[in-house]
Every structure is written in structure tokens, then in C-alpha cells.
Amino acid sequence: MGDVVAVDEKAERVTISHDDIPGLMGAMTMGFSVRSPQVLAAARPGTRVRFGLEQEGNDLIVTRIVPLGSPEGRPGIHDHTPHHGGVVAMVGMLHLEAVAAPEGRLRVYLTDVWRRPLPLTGVTGTVTLNLADGRHQLPLVVRDDALEAGGPPLAGREVAAHVQLTREGQPIEMHFVLPVDTGAAGAAEVPLDGCVPPAPRPGSADRLPRCVLTFHQPVTAMAAVAAASTVLVAVVDGGVTAWRMPRAEFVLGFAPPPPIAVPGGAPPHPDAANAVAVSPDGREAVVAFENRLVVHATDSGRVQRELPALRGVVRTLGWSPDGKGILATVFYDAAAHLLAADDGREIRALQVEREGAGVAFTADSRVAAVGSEVGPIALFDLVSGGPPRLLVESRRAVENLAFAGDHLVSVGG
Structure with missing residues (x-):
């Protein structure tokens, strides 16, 4: 038995903080490949599970996952890794994961502090993209388990995006650089305007910095x-x-x-x-x-x-x-x-x-x-x-x- 720590659907892997497995290994947190994508259907971070293992060569493969619930007193999961191939950021006690696709589709997943999906009823927002021809503000609408926007095809390896949401009357905002190419590395809390030269003060001879990066957080x-x-x-x-x-x-x-x-x-x-x-x-x-x-x-x-x-x-x-x-x-x-x-x-x-x-x-x-x-x-x-x-x-x-x-x-x- 163990607690699901993270799920990577694209790589077909699950990370489990498991109890002692007699004759095989002691209690530890370890990532495993799964037999098929269907095995991950019952795997949710923070869930207590019973799982089956088979050895194939030097690899241990998870063949089944049976959820047992999350009884009070079980560990929570401190997790900022992407679950959908995007970039994750915290805003207060919430997580945002933003994902960009080359065809211009952007999706935003909203989860609580332990990465449990939150209901999207009543959540509204926009995403503003910095593109070569200027900024494009796109409406985000609920689609399946995420908020989604459609824009022009995205050229290049990454795109700067400003996500603004309103949930239960409270604003949620984050700046991202989102990978478009699979080899790119995105980030959160990136100033969309980049490094901005300061305006000179009239009549002042003070030396000024070349430019200033202004982050929204310390x-x-x-x-x-x-x-x-x-x-x-x-x-x-x-x-x-x-x-x-x-x-x-x-x-x-x-x-x-x-x-x-x-x-x-x-x-x-x-x-x-x-x-x-x-x-x-x-x-x-x-x-x-x-x-x-x-x-x-x-x-x-x-x-x-x-x-x-x-x-x-x-x-x-x-x-x-x-x-x-x-x-x-x-x-x-x-x-x-x-x-x-x-x-x-x-x-x-x-x-x-x-x-x-x-x-x-x-x-x-x-x-x-x-x-x-x-x-x-x-x-x-x-x-x-x-x-x-x-x-x-x-x-x-x-x-x-x-x-x-x-x-x-x-x-x-």
C-alpha cells in the first residue's frame, strides 16, 4: 500500500510513497512505469492505494491501482510538478497549471493546495498572449476539467502568457512563459514586459540601471x-x-x-x-x-x-x-x-x-x-x-x- 504522490499521464508513470514491501524494498517514495494508461485511471495525488507490481528485467511495473481513500491523518502531497505537461504556479493556497499547444489552444487547470481539482462552476477569466504582432487577449471558458482558450497558431519554442481568473469573487493572476516546443523549459512569475529601462529624471545626473525586472512576488x-x-x-x-x-x-x-x-x-x-x-x-x-x-x-x-x-x-x-x-x-x-x-x-x-x-x-x-x-x-x-x-x-x-x-x-x- 502507499500514497500517490504524482501522476505523469504522458510518460505513463506514477510516483508512490509506499509502505515496506517485504522481500523487495523498504518504505520509500519511488516512481514506477505502469502497464497501460488505464492503470492511471484510479491514481490521484493524495489518494491512499493498494497497487500490484511485476518485475520485467530490471524494471518494476505497476499493473493495477486500487484506491483506498484518504483517511484523516494520512500525509498530504507537497507537489508543484506539472500533471498536464505545462507550468505550475501557486497563487495564495491554489495551484494553476497552464498549458500551451502549437495550434493555439491554451488550457488552465485549477487545483487546491494539495493538487486536488477544484470545481470550475462560475470561474471566469482571460489569457493574454505576447505574440510577434502584439498582445492577444482571449476569453477562457470551461471545457471538461480545465479552462480553455483558442488563439492563433503559436510559433517558436515558448510563449509569454498572462492568466487572469475570478473565482468566488476573488482575483487569481499569474504570469507564465509556457513551452510550446516539447524541448522548451517554461516558468512562472516572469515579467511579461521583460527588463524595462527606467525613465530618466529631468535634470538628474544619477547613474541609472540598464533596465529593471519587476516581479510581482518577492x-x-x-x-x-x-x-x-x-x-x-x-x-x-x-x-x-x-x-x-x-x-x-x-x-x-x-x-x-x-x-x-x-x-x-x-x-x-x-x-x-x-x-x-x-x-x-x-x-x-x-x-x-x-x-x-x-x-x-x-x-x-x-x-x-x-x-x-x-x-x-x-x-x-x-x-x-x-x-x-x-x-x-x-x-x-x-x-x-x-x-x-x-x-x-x-x-x-x-x-x-x-x-x-x-x-x-x-x-x-x-x-x-x-x-x-x-x-x-x-x-x-x-x-x-x-x-x-x-x-x-x-x-x-x-x-x-x-x-x-x-x-x-x-x-x-
């Missing part, structure tokens, strides 16, 4: 991929997007983290990446979603692996210049945790006073600097393993650290 983290001249931006409810510098052109969105089961009764909440760090070769980025660490490929946005979760919400991340280690601090934890970048195993806990904050490595990866919430900065020799050298106390949280040659730069909160 930016929670940023990191540079120097090798690709891109910047990664994390936004509440919008995940992580990559922007090519210096024009700040949208490149792609990162795939959401894999779904997880959470204990029954756990309060639902919006999703946000709280820290990002890039590998020294620029090929990967580790993204913290609360206590989870998910490694993405920077050139595609795809998830490469998930490292073991930490015991609290991640505050800061740093990737060592030699590529071997990731240093993480956690809120309310008086240590920084040095993890192996390949599998996330803890190599060493670096104890500091009070609560760990900003982190940095020297260019040779030999020394790690760890700031604290209110206290000294500790320098750890990772080769000798001796006690840390303490720098002068600060009266403010050391939020960011960076080595510049032989000098250490700190930024207080």
Missing part, C-alpha cells in the same frame, strides 16, 4: 553563473529562472522539486527557494527549498539529484571552488554543515557561536569562513581540522561573506 535569492553570463533569480511562488546578461533576457525556468508526502495536519504554505549556489564550473546549481537541497543542471533547468534534507530551514549555501563540497547554514543551528556535493553526506559540522549565517571559501577551498547571527566570524582550516580562528565580533548578523584574494568581505544584516 525575490528570495540570486546567484550568478559566470561561465554562461546568466543570473539565477528565485521568486516566491515562481521557482527559479535564469536570465542572460547584460540585457536580462529570459533563458529558462528550473524544474520544480520532486513531490514529497508531508504529515497529515501539516499547515499548507506557499513555496519559495530560500538559497541558491552555483558549482564552480557553472554546470549545476543547488537550490534550497526550506530544508531540501535539489541540484539542477543550469543549461536545462532539469533536476539532477536531491541531496538528503537538513534538519531545519536552510539559510545560506556556498559551493567550494574545487567543486567537492557544499556549505550550508540552517536557521536556529549553531553550526555550518559541510556536505559532499555528489551525494550530500555530511563531511563535517563547523561549530560557531549562536546561529550560523553567511559562508564563503578561499580560492583553494582550504579555508571556510562562517558568519554567525550576532558574534565572531570563524575561519576553519578544512585540511588540518584544527580549531577555528575567530575574527572580531560583529553586533549584527553576518548575512554574506566573500573572499577577495587575501581579504574577507562581510555584509551585516
